[in-house]
Amino acid sequence: MKHIPFLSLALAAAVTFVACVNSSQTTVSEEDWIEQTLAKMSVEQKVKMIHAQSKFSSAGVPELGIPELWCTDGPHGIRPEVLWDEWVQAGWTSDSCVAFPALTCLAATWNREMSALYGKSIGEEARYREKDVLLGPGVNILRTPLGGRNFEYMGEDPYLAGEMAVPYIKGVQANGVATCVKHYCLNNEETHRHTVDIDLDDRALYEIYLPAFKKAVQEGGSWSIMSSYNLYRGQHVCHNKRLLVDILKGEWGFDGAVISDWGGVHDTDEAIQNGMDIEFGTWTDGLTMGKTNSYDSYYLADPYLEKIRSGEVGTEELDDKVRRVLRLIHRTAMNPAKPTGSMRSPEHYAAARKIGGEGIVLLKNEGDLLPVKADVKKILVVGENAVKSMIVGGGSSSLKAQHEIYPLTGITERAEAAGATVKWVRGYVGSTQNSYNGVKSGQDLNDSRSTAELVAEAIGEAEKADLVLFVGGLNKSNHQDCEGTDREGLELPYGQDNLIEELLGANPNTAVILISGNPVAMPWISDAPAVIEAWHGGSEAGHALADVLWGDVNPSGHLPFTWPATLADCPAHQDGMTFPNDGKTFYSEGILVGYRWFDTKGIAPLFPFGHGLSYTTFALGEARTSASAIRKGGSLKVSVPVTNTGDRAGAEVIQLYISDDEASVLRPEKELKGFEKVCLQPGETRTVTFDVKEEDLQFFDADKHEWVAEPGTFTARIGTSAGAIATTASFNYSR
Numbered sequence: 001m002k003h004i005p006f007l008s009l010a011l012a013a014a015v016t017f018v019a020c021v022n023s024s025q026t027t028v029s030e031e032d033w034i035e036q037t038l039a040k041m042s043v044e045q046k047v048k049m050i051h052a053q054s055k056f057s058s059a060g061v062p063e064l065g066i067p068e069l070w071c072t073d074g075p076h077g078i079r080p081e082v083l084w085d086e087w088v089q090a091g092w093t094s095d096s097c098v099a100f101p102a103l104t105c106l107a108a109t110w111n112r113e114m115s116a117l118y119g120k121s122i123g124e125e126a127r128y129r130e131k132d133v134l135l136g137p138g139v140n141i142l143r144t145p146l147g148g149r150n151f152e153y154m155g156e157d158p159y160l161a162g163e164m165a166v167p168y169i170k171g172v173q174a175n176g177v178a179t180c181v182k183h184y185c186l187n188n189e190e191t192h193r194h195t196v197d198i199d200l201d202d203r204a205l206y207e208i209y210l211p212a213f214k215k216a217v218q219e220g221g222s223w224s225i226m227s228s229y230n231l232y233r234g235q236h237v238c239h240n241k242r243l244l245v246d247i248l249k250g251e252w253g254f255d256g257a258v259i260s261d262w263g264g265v266h267d268t269d270e271a272i273q274n275g276m277d278i279e280f281g282t283w284t285d286g287l288t289m290g291k292t293n294s295y296d297s298y299y300l301a302d303p304y305l306e307k308i309r310s311g312e313v314g315t316e317e318l319d320d321k322v323r324r325v326l327r328l329i330h331r332t333a334m335n336p337a338k339p340t341g342s343m344r345s346p347e348h349y350a351a352a353r354k355i356g357g358e359g360i361v362l363l364k365n366e367g368d369l370l371p372v373k374a375d376v377k378k379i380l381v382v383g384e385n386a387v388k389s390m391i392v393g394g395g396s397s398s399l400k401a402q403h404e405i406y407p408l409t410g411i412t413e414r415a416e417a418a419g420a421t422v423k424w425v426r427g428y429v430g431s432t433q434n435s436y437n438g439v440k441s442g443q444d445l446n447d448s449r450s451t452a453e454l455v456a457e458a459i460g461e462a463e464k465a466d467l468v469l470f471v472g473g474l475n476k477s478n479h480q481d482c483e484g485t486d487r488e489g490l491e492l493p494y495g496q497d498n499l500i501e502e503l504l505g506a507n508p509n510t511a512v513i514l515i516s517g518n519p520v521a522m523p524w525i526s527d528a529p530a531v532i533e534a535w536h537g538g539s540e541a542g543h544a545l546a547d548v549l550w551g552d553v554n555p556s557g558h559l560p561f562t563w564p565a566t567l568a569d570c571p572a573h574q575d576g577m578t579f580p581n582d583g584k585t586f587y588s589e590g591i592l593v594g595y596r597w598f599d600t601k602g603i604a605p606l607f608p609f610g611h612g613l614s615y616t617t618f619a620l621g622e623a624r625t626s627a628s629a630i631r632k633g634g635s636l637k638v639s640v641p642v643t644n645t646g647d648r649a650g651a652e653v654i655q656l657y658i659s660d661d662e663a664s665v666l667r668p669e670k671e672l673k674g675f676e677k678v679c680l681q682p683g684e685t686r687t688v689t690f691d692v693k694e695e696d697l698q699f700f701d702a703d704k705h706e707w708v709a710e711p712g713t714f715t716a717r718i719g720t721s722a723g724a725i726a727t728t729a730s731f732n733y734s735r
């Protein structure tokens with residue numbers, strides 16, 4: 001062995017030690033890196049970072065090695081690439097995606113594991129496409145069933161929306177991609193979303209409209225948040241002092257970046273002072289006015305720079321904005337630990353199918369029509385939504401999917417595997433829209449036949465079928481499930497109600513399957529033996545639906561909103577209230593949103609919040625509490641045994657609601673404070689236990705500006721929907 005002098009060894013060891021020390025010194029903390037980088041930046045470099053440089057990107061600092069920040073829609077999948085300053089797709093051939101189910105479907109799973117799977121999967125697709133910020137999820141509260149974008153959100157209850165958003169956020173961000181939770185806040189309708197000026201009492205703000213965003217920030221740790229178009233108390237939310245500075249960054253301690261909705265910024269001074277960090281999508285005609293770059297005309301671009309250079313404003317606010325943008329870049333574009341991501345993988349399609357199947361809600365199933373029986377050999381499928389793309393259209397969540405399994409495709413595949421034949425008839429002509437932002441569905445749905453001809457054909461065929469599957473609902477065209485417009489009524493469009501009634505008359509073995517993101521009126525409900533809400537299921541919609549129809553998947557979805565019988569029953573549509581709203585608008589129903597209204601007013605909905613059936617049955621035993629009281633800062637456990645009393649495996653969603661029996665203020669009859677999806681084999685019993693904490697008893701005292709639990713008696717109400725409370729247990733709270 002070659003002899004190496006001692007001195008050489010010592011020198012080698014010393015060099016190694018110094019190198020290690022040096023390398024450890026180069027790994028500065030995130031905050032130290034931010035400060036060091038900020039110190040190197042000029043004012044011009046800082047201003048360039050706080051507004052867009054293209055439709056979906058903001059500038060980095062090339063000379064300092066700071067990368068650009070790239071955003072992408074949307075909450076259900078990764079938008080196709082666009083040209084530098086365009087909405088229309090660029091026409092790449094490598095950017096198709098998996099379209100995951102709409103978020104209302106995810107919420108309808110009531111399964112946090114599905115949300116985690118969703119976030120992981122869509123985060124991997126964003127990562128693969130080298131995106132830094134995913135513009136989603138949306139957690140705005142469903143205040144009215146006419147809201148055009150409700151399909152992108154997670155229903156009417158702030159607890160459910162928050163609980164279902166957190167795993168999605170964590171799943172996405174584990175890929176080194178930021179979520180941008182939207183649209184913060186009070187963006188509950190579309191038609192006049194840029195000019196509607198919302199006001200409401202603080203209890204409603206803090207108890208209903210903020211909690212999902214607060215949970216997304218404090219528990220989900222979202223690295224960015226999107227401020228909404230509307231105004232709040234006369235000030236645009238994109239530069240609203242109370243919402244952005246006092247609450248989001250002050251009370252909640254949000255350390256991420258506020259990204260404007262596209263075109264949501266309208267004032268330089270307010271944007272400087274009131275917490276706007278990155279301005280996107282502003283409508284400037286800088287390009288047409290000879291400017292080299294319309295982006296220099298943004299409110300936080302040259303106008304801001306001029307104010308700084310003139311000494312009109314300092315740079316303290318600018319540095320705060322840049323710190324937040326640098327932190328966002330450090331967590332994403334510069335994150336050395338990012339995984340590689342993946343796109344259009346079998347795992348992602350399997351996730352889309354599983355989430356879709358778990359979200360489908362069996363609303364009604366009398367006469368045991370479903371699942372499809374083995375002796376059903378002739379199936380008639382009726383309806384445009386059996387064949388219409390629901391992925392192309394609907395606004396910024398529109399996608400270029402690699403494939404879309406339509407309901408008819410999924411049904412036909414499954415039926416033929418069971419030895420049955422399938423025939424499809426149009427039934428009605430709704431929307432022949434087949435493209436959006438340059439993405440084409442490839443369908444030509446033009447049909448010159450009259451309604452009478454279409455109905456006659458459907459009836460004639462229905463009389464000959466063993467089973468009729470009507471597939472209708474809404475679609476992604478204007479005034480349906482579509483950004484920028486709201487629905488004009490609760491009714492199904494295109495004459496579907498009449499067609500459904502005719503079909504039920506021709507063949508009572510007719511199941512009604514709705515593809516929608518919102519509830520619809522059902523004048524035919526008493527005659528319909530089976531009704532399913534199948535949502536917008538994305539790329540695997542048809543497979544997920546067929547899985548449930550044939551019972552390969554036992555339905556376990558539950559409604560994330562109340563399904564009203566009529567619009568007049570809804571809190572946002574009472575006498576004297578207007579819709580859509582524009583200008584000053586007061587949410588006079590206050591905290592009584594959704595089931596909180598129906599419970600308190602004693603109005604029976606068509607289907608209650610949290611409703612969903614299974615092909616098996618479940619029984620809940622008596623609720624038990626671990627103690628008779630909760631003391632200040634304490635908690636207690638409420639347990640309930642759940643048994644699968646049917647003959648097949650299935651999952652049930654056990655819901656915990658809390659009632660304040662002695663409130664000194666108006667409080668809803670009950671409020672959702674816990675849920676657990678439990679899968680049980682036939683005959684199996686399992687005990688579900690909830691931890692009830694002091695915070696679950698509180699309401700927001702606007703006068704004290706704090707959360708308060710009042711001493712007295714409370715009741716835990718446990719059941720499988722807001723309208724199916726099976727067992728209760730009372731306890732006391734004392735300070």
Ligand code: GLC
Pocket residue numbers: 073074135182261262396
């Ligand atoms: C749209 C939407 C927002 C979307 C953004 C970018 O107007 O309101 O949800 O992420 O612009 O497309």
